[in-house]
Amino acid sequence: MIDLAALRAATPGLDTGQVFLDSAGSSLPPRVVTDTVIAHLRREAEIGGYRAANERLDDLAAVKTSIATLIGATPDTIALSDSATRSWTDFAYSVPLSPGDRILISDADYASNAIAALQLAGRTGARVEHIPSDATGRLDTTALANLLDERVRLVSLQHAPTNGGLVNPVAEATRVAHEAGALVLLDACQSIGQLPLDVAELGVDALSATGRKWLRGPRGTGFLYVRAELARSMEPARLDLHSAQWVSPGAYRLAEDASRFEFWECDVAARLGLGAAVDYLLALGPAAVYGAVAERAAYLRALLPELPGVTVRDLGTEHSGIVSFTVDGHDPVRLRDRLAEHAVTVTVSHASSTLLDMTGRDLAAVVRASPHCFVSPADLDRFVAALAELTR
Secondary structure, X not given: OOOHHHHHHOOHHHHHOOEEOEOOOXXXXXXXXXXXXXXXXXXXXXXXXXXXXXXXXXHHHHHHHHHHHHHOOOHHHEEEEOOHHHHHHHHHOOOOOOOOOEEEEEOOOOHHHHHHHHHHHHHHOOEEEEEOEOOOOOEOHHHHHHHOOOOEEEEEXXXXXXXXXXXXXXXXXXXXXXXXXXXXXXXXXXXXXXXOOOHHHHOOOEEEEEOOOOOOOXXXXXXXXXXXXXXXXXXXXXXXXXXXXXXXXXXXXXXXXXXXXXXXXXXXXXXXXXXXXHHHXXXXXXXXXXXXXXXXXXXXXXXXXXXXXXXXXXOOXXXXXXXXXXXXXXXXXXXXXXXXXXXXXXXXXXXXXXXXXXXXXXXXXEEEEEOOOOOXXXXXXXXXXXXXXXHO
């Protein structure tokens, strides 16, 4: 059970009285996260970045341990990065591709992933194809099976898209892809921190995630999970003196685990903040947090359609904490800005972010509300009342 009063007291961003519904964008961190980051920055100012980092080597290693605990992995399979996109591309650009090879992406894939896949195809002679959705909007695993052959090298899956509450059948899709010998790269950017996520159960080969969204960590943080055997066998597209060692004038040796996907230079304070965010979630109890997020999103999905002209745009049969909607006759960007004037923070997801899905549904943009566990029932009612007033 979540202690809502304690949770809100530990979230300084709520002191302004705002209704914050943008954890799918960049959430409000708990105080321990900002305190951790600021304390390390001050320590760097006192003794320099190298000494300050050396003092926290054990704590930096513990960040990987905490992440591994959260997703059912081991620390050696975790590489820290500066974003989910960096993690996704670090893995994808390291998959060997030849002319005629195929990359499959889903209707819900994020623009950054699709752009990277298209660039990879252009460089290598591979081609990008998309996996259709079923009648509910979920990734169609039967269609995926029909697309697969020995030339499919990489299947990109979106666990929960950025533009709505859809949750895709990742475990089933991964099983189908593996039967054809394809690698599966899961974008968990919008699921980590708000949905149960166990890499052993999902079976994926790699997973990319960010710290700034539902994990409530600092911006500029993320991580890549790589299945242990792959972490020991793949050669990343880029290396430095951390991901590899220069062992002779003409040779280098790769790191033994997923750290071969890391570079030496990093934002130490931010990474410590990410660790604090994950530890905070683990202490709260992930299942309780996930349940609270789902409860708040379901509440909005029930109330919003009662407002004249409001249409909830979420697809699928299982839903995440993202609630997307449109209002007849109201521009989503203008509506977002007018809600901000009422101290309600939402955001807008544009077609350019999820081109295949949004153009397929003839949607230029949707308003996106994403309540985290620290959002109160009174906050949700304030949001609905403000929306009703603005669209009356």
